[in-house]
Amino acid sequence: MILAVVEKEFRMFFRYPLRVISSILVGIVFLLQFVYFGQAVLGGRYSALLEASTGMGDYPTYALIGYVLWWVSVSPMEAYVWGVRRELQRGTFETNVLSPSRLTGLLFGLALSWLLMDSALMAVVFALGAALFDIPVTIPLLLKSLPAIIASLVAFLGFGFIFAGLVMLLKNIGPFAQIFEFAMLFLSGVFFPLAVMPDWVISLSKLFPLTHSVNIVRTLFAGGGYSDVGSSLLWLLALIPLYWGIGYLLFRWAERTTRVIGYGGY
Amino acid sequence: MKAMFLFAGVKWVRGCGMWAVEAEDLRKSYPKKIPLPFRRVEWVEAVRGISFRVRRGELFGLLGPNGAGKTTTIKMLTTLLEPSGGTARILGLDVRRNAREIRRRINLVAEGERTLYWRLSAYENLKYFARIYYVPKDEERERIERLLKLVGLWERRNDLVMNFSRGMKQRLAIAKALINDPEVLFLDEPTLGLDVQSAIFVREFIRRLVDEDGKTVLLTTHYMAEAERLCDRIAIIDHGKIIALDTPKGLKKLVREEETIEIRAKNIEPEKMSSSPFKMAVIERNPETGVLRLRAQVDEEELPKLVEWLVRRGVKVLSVERREPTLEDVFIKLTGRGLRD
Ligand SMILES: Nc1ncnc2c1ncn2[C@@H]1O[C@H](COP(=O)(O)OP(=O)(O)OP(=O)(O)O)[C@@H](O)[C@H]1O
Ligand SMILES: [Mg+2]
Numbered sequence: 027m028i029l030a031v032v033e034k035e036f037r038m039f040f041r042y043p044l045r046v047i048s049s050i051l052v053g054i055v056f057l058l059q060f061v062y063f064g065q066a067v068l069g070g071r072y073s074a075l076l077e078a079s080t081g082m083g084d085y086p087t088y089a090l091i092g093y094v095l096w097w098v099s100v101s102p103m104e105a106y107v108w109g110v111r112r113e114l115q116r117g118t119f120e121t122n123v124l125s126p127s128r129l130t131g132l133l134f135g136l137a138l139s140w141l142l143m144d145s146a147l148m149a150v151v152f153a154l155g156a157a158l159f160d161i162p163v164t165i166p167l168l169l170k171s172l173p174a175i176i177a178s179l180v181a182f183l184g185f186g187f188i189f190a191g192l193v194m195l196l197k198n199i200g201p202f203a204q205i206f207e208f209a210m211l212f213l214s215g216v217f218f219p220l221a222v223m224p225d226w227v228i229s230l231s232k233l234f235p236l237t238h239s240v241n242i243v244r245t246l247f248a249g250g251g252y253s254d255v256g257s258s259l260l261w262l263l264a265l266i267p268l269y270w271g272i273g274y275l276l277f278r279w280a281e282r283t284t285r286v287i288g289y290g291g292y
Numbered sequence: 293m294k295a296m297f298l299f300a301g302v303k304w305v306r307g308c309g310m311w312a313v314e315a316e317d318l319r320k321s322y323p324k325k326i327p328l329p330f331r332r333v334e335w336v337e338a339v340r341g342i343s344f345r346v347r348r349g350e351l352f353g354l355l356g357p358n359g360a361g362k363t364t365t366i367k368m369l370t371t372l373l374e375p376s377g378g379t380a381r382i383l384g385l386d387v388r389r390n391a392r393e394i395r396r397r398i399n400l401v402a403e404g405e406r407t408l409y410w411r412l413s414a415y416e417n418l419k420y421f422a423r424i425y426y427v428p429k430d431e432e433r434e435r436i437e438r439l440l441k442l443v444g445l446w447e448r449r450n451d452l453v454m455n456f457s458r459g460m461k462q463r464l465a466i467a468k469a470l471i472n473d474p475e476v477l478f479l480d481e482p483t484l485g486l487d488v489q490s491a492i493f494v495r496e497f498i499r500r501l502v503d504e505d506g507k508t509v510l511l512t513t514h515y516m517a518e519a520e521r522l523c524d525r526i527a528i529i530d531h532g533k534i535i536a537l538d539t540p541k542g543l544k545k546l547v548r549e550e551e552t553i554e555i556r557a558k559n560i561e562p563e564k565m566s567s568s569p570f571k572m573a574v575i576e577r578n579p580e581t582g583v584l585r586l587r588a589q590v591d592e593e594e595l596p597k598l599v600e601w602l603v604r605r606g607v608k609v610l611s612v613e614r615r616e617p618t619l620e621d622v623f624i625k626l627t628g629r630g631l632r633d
Contacts, residue, residue, distance in 0.1 A: 030423030038411045116406040120372060121468075126396040127424040195326055285374040287323055288367070 027127045031135025032142065035109075039143055046147070053097065053151045060217050061089050061159065071159075079221035080241075082248040086159035091247060092216035092240045094148045094155075095178065098141065099236045100207045102186025105140035106133070106193050107203040114197060120289045129281060130274070133190045137183055145179070167247065174242045174252075174259075181235035181266045187273030191280035194289075210236055235269070238262040309384045312476045312508035313346035313369060319377035320364050320532075338364045340532035341378065346510055346525075348475075351502045353523035354512040355619070357631045361532040362512035363403055366480050369510070370400045383475060396425075399474040403481050405461050407468075410454035414445050414464050417453060418471060425472040439467040443497070459490025466497065477501065479511040483518060495522055514631055516619040528623060535626050540619060547589060547617040547625050554615045555586040555599075558608040566629060570598050573630025575620055583610065589625040 040046060064085050065071055077083030110133065113119035122132050156163045192199055211217065213227060214236040220228050231237045238258040245255045252259060321335035339361040346352040354362050367373040369380055371391040380387045382394045401407075408417050418436045427435060440446040443463035453461060462482065469477060482498065483491040499522060501507045513519050519526050520540045527537040536543055562574055565586075572588040590598050595612075602609055615621075623631050 027424055027426070030420055034409065034412065034416070034420045037416060038409065041411060117402060117404055118407060118409060120402060121407045121421075122424065123372060124370060124395060124400055125421070125424040126392055126426065126472075132424065282374075283327065285372070286376075287326060288373055 027131055028135035028138065031132055032139045035136065035139035036143065039139075049147055050150055053147060054154060057090070057093050057151060057155055060093065061086050061155075064089055064217060076219060079219040080215075080244060081250065082244045084161075086155075087161050087247060088244060089217055090152065090155045090159065090161065091243050092214075094152045095175075095240050095243065096211055096214065096216045096236060097148050097151075098144050098179070099182045099185070099239070100210065101141045101144035102137035102183050103189045103203055103207065105137040106186060106189040107200045109136055109140065110190065110193050111197060111200060114194070114289060117290070123289060130277065133187075133277075134183070137186050137190070141179060141183060171243050171246050174239065174246065174262075177259075177262055177266070178235060178239035178242075181239070181262055181269065184266055184269035184273055185235055188269065188276055190273065191276035191278075194277075194280045194284045210234055213237075214240060216240065232261060233265070235262055235265050238265070310347055311345045311381070312348045312350070312383060313344075313352070313510055314381040315345070315365075315369065315378070316343050316380070317341045317378035318343070318365065318368060318375055318380050320361070320368055320373065321376045335376075338532055339368070342527075342529065342532070342534045343378075344527050344534060344537055346476075346508060348508050349502065349506050351499065351509045351522065351524045352511075353519040353526040354510070354529055355514065355516070355519040355526050355623075356512075356529035357514055360514075360529045362514075362529060363480055364532075365529070366400070366478050366510070366512055370398060370478055371395060372400075396472065397474060398476045398478065399469040399472055401462075401465050401469045401477070401479040401482055403484070405458055405465075405485070407465055408453055408461065411452060413450050413452055414440060414456075414467075415449040417464065418468060421468050421471050427471060435471070439470055442470075443467045444493075457490075459486050459493070462486060462490065462494060466494070474507070476508040476510065479509065481512055481514070483513070483515065491518075498522065516623070516631060520619045526619070528619075528626065530623075530627055536622065543619060543622050544617050547621045549617060550614065551589050551591055551625075552615050552617040552621050553588045553590055553595060553598075553612060555588065555602070555612050556583055556610040557586060557602065558582055558584070558610065560584050560586075560607050561605075564605055568601065570594065570601070571624050571628045572598070573620075573624050575630060587615070587621055587624055587630075589621060 068085055071085050072083050073085055074083065076085060076088060080088065082088050110119065113122070123129060155161070189199070189203060213231045214234050215231065220231055220237070238261045241258045242255045242262070318339060319337070319341050320339040321337050323333040323335050325331065325333045327333050342365065354365060356362050364373065368375045368387065369382060371387050371394055375387070383397055385394050387394060409420070412420065415436060418439065419432065422432050422436060437446065440449050443466055445460060445463060445467065448456070448460070453464065456464065466482075479498065483494050486494065495518065498509055498511065502509050511523075523540065525537070525539050526543060527534045528543070529535070536546065560574070565572065565574060570588055570590060572586055574584050575587050576585040578584070588598060599609060599612065620631065
C-alpha cells in the first residue's frame with residue numbers, strides 16, 4: 027500500500043522531465059550562491075575558524091554537505107504542507123481516506139516518496155557540486171556515511187510527521203513552514219558554524235535532527251570516525267522515537283478532530 | 293427445538309440483515325472554528341435528526357435543495373464524518389466503531405470532479421485505488437479492464453484524466469467506486485454538471501447496477517425528475533430533516549390532482565414570488581421569450597386569489613392549467629417553495 031503511494035507520486039513527478047531538470051537547476055543555483063558568498067566572506071575556500079570550530083576547514087565541502095542534507099530534511103515537511111494540502115483542497119484526500127488503508131500508512135508513503143525524490147535530486151546536485159568544487163569523494167567514504175544518512179532520513183521523516191497533523195487541522199500552514207525551513211538553515215549550522223551563535227540558539231539547535239546529522243557526516247568526511255561523534259549520534263537516535271511519538275500522537279488527535287469538522291478544503 | 297431454530301433464524305436475519313443502511317436520529321453540527329481544547333466554539337446544525345432505512349438491493353434517493361444536508365448525511369454514512377448524535381449502521385455495522393470494515397465493503401462517488409488524480413491516466417488511477425483497496429494482485433488487471441470497458445473508457449485508458457471531459461471524469465469516478473466490488477454504493481449528486489448524454493448514461497448505469505448486479509445504491513440529487521424516474525424510494529430532505537419518505541408514486545399521492553396548477557406568465561420578478569402567501573414556485577424560465585412556468589398547490593377557492601395576487605404585482609398571466617402532479621409539486625406543497633429557491 028505504501029509502495030502504491032510511492033509509485034503514484036513518482037509517476038506524477040517524473041511525468042514532466044522539464045520539472046525535474048528545473049528542480050535540479052534551482053537546487054544548484056541556490057547552492058552556488060551560498061558557496062560563492064561564503065568564499066567571498068572568508069577570502070578563500072579554507073577557513074581556520076571553521077576548522078577550529080567544526081573540524082572541517084574546507085568551506086565548499088562544509089556547505090555542500092550541510093546544504094544537501096538540509097534540502098532532504100525539509101522534504102517530508104513539504105510533502106505534508108504542500109502535497110497533503112493540495113489533496114485536501116481537491117478532494118483526492120477524502121477519496122484516500124475512504125479506502126480501508128490506514129491513513130497513517132498513506133501519509134507516510136507520501137512523505138517517503140517526496141524524501142526519495144528529493145534524495146535523488148540531491149544526489150545529482152551533490153555529484154555536480156563535488157565535481158565543480160573539486161571535492162574528493164570516494165566510495166568507501168560514502169559507504170561509511172550511509173548508516174548516518176539513513177538514520178538521519180528516519181529522523182527527518184518523524185520530524186516531518188508533526189506537520190501531517192498540523193496541516194489536516196490548520197490547512198494553510200505552507201507559508202509558516204517555509205519560514206521554519208529557512209530558520210533551520212541558520213539554526214542547524216548549514217552555511218556557517220553554530221559556534222558563532224548565542225548559547226540559547228546552540229541549545230535549541232540540538233532539538234533539530236539536521237544539526238546532528240550534518241555534524242556526523244562532516245566529521246566522517248573530514249576523516250573522523252563514528253567514535254568521534256558519539257554525542258551527536260546519541261542525540262540523533264534519541265530524537266527518532268521522540269519525533270515519531272509526538273508526530274503520531276498529534277496526528278491521532280488531528281484525525282479525530284478532522285472527522286468532526288470535515289476533510290474538505292473549505 | 294423449533295423455538296431454537298426460530299431463534300437462530302431471527303438472529304441470522306438480524307446479523308446479515310435485510311437493511312443495507314440504517315440511520316436513526318442522525319445529527320451533525322459543524323463547529324464554526326476549529327474546536328481546540330479550552331476554546332469555546334459555536335456550532336451550526338446541518339443535519340437535525342434524520343431516520344431512514346435502505347433495503348439491500350434497493351435504489352434509494354435523498355432529494356433536497358442546496359444546503360439541505362445531503363452531502364453531510366452521505367459523509368456520515370460513509371464514515372468520513374463523525375455524527376454528532378444518533379446512530380448509523382451500514383450492513384449492520386456501526387459507523388463509529390467499525391469504520392474499517394465498512395470502508396472495505398462500500399464505496400462512494402463523491403461530489404465534484406477532482407476526486408481522482410488528474411495527472412495520472414485512467415488506468416493508473418484505477419491501479420492505485422485497486423492497491424489501496426487491497427484488490428488481489430492476480431485479479432487487478434482483469435478487474436480494471438472490465439471496469440474501464442463497462443464505463444466505455446478502455447480506449448482512452450492511457451490518457452491523463454486532466455484531458456477528459458466532465459462526463460468522462462464522472463464515468464471514471466464510478467469505475468473507481470466499483471474497484472472493491474462494493475455491496476453498497478453511495479453517489480453524491482452523480483449527474484451534477486454533466487451534459488445530457490452523460491447524465492443519461494450515468495442514470496442507466498446506476499439502474500443496471502441495482503437491477504442486474506443486485507447492488508444497493510444510495511444517491512443524492514436535487515433534480516426532481518431524476519429522483520422520480522430513477523429511485524425505488526425517496527426521502528425528501530430540507531433544512532436537515534426528512535419531510536417525506538416514500539416511493540415516487542406514494543409521494544405523489546400527497547398532492548391532489550385538482551390542486552396542481554401550472555401558470556405561464558411574463559413580467560415576473562422572482563424575488564417577489566418567494567414572499568407570496570401561496571404554495572408556489574417558479575420551475576422554469578425561458579431566457580429567450582421571458583416566459584416563466586409557475587407551479588402552485590391551490591384549491592378552487594385559492595386559485596382566483598392567487599391570480600389576483602399575481603396580476604396586482606404586474607405579472608402578465610398567459611395561461612392557467614391543471615397538470616399531472618410531479619415530485620416538484622410535492623416539494624412545493626410540503627415547503628411552500630420550490631427546490632431552487
Ligand atoms: N465542513 C463544513 N463546515 C461547516 N459547515 C458546513 C460544512 N459542510 C457543510 N456545511 C454546512 O452544512 C449545511 C449542509 O451542507 P451540505 O453540504 O450537507 O448540503 P447539501 O444538501 O449537500 O447541499 P448541496 O446541494 O449544495 O451539495 C450547509 O448549510 C453548509 O453550509
Ligand atoms: Mg452536497
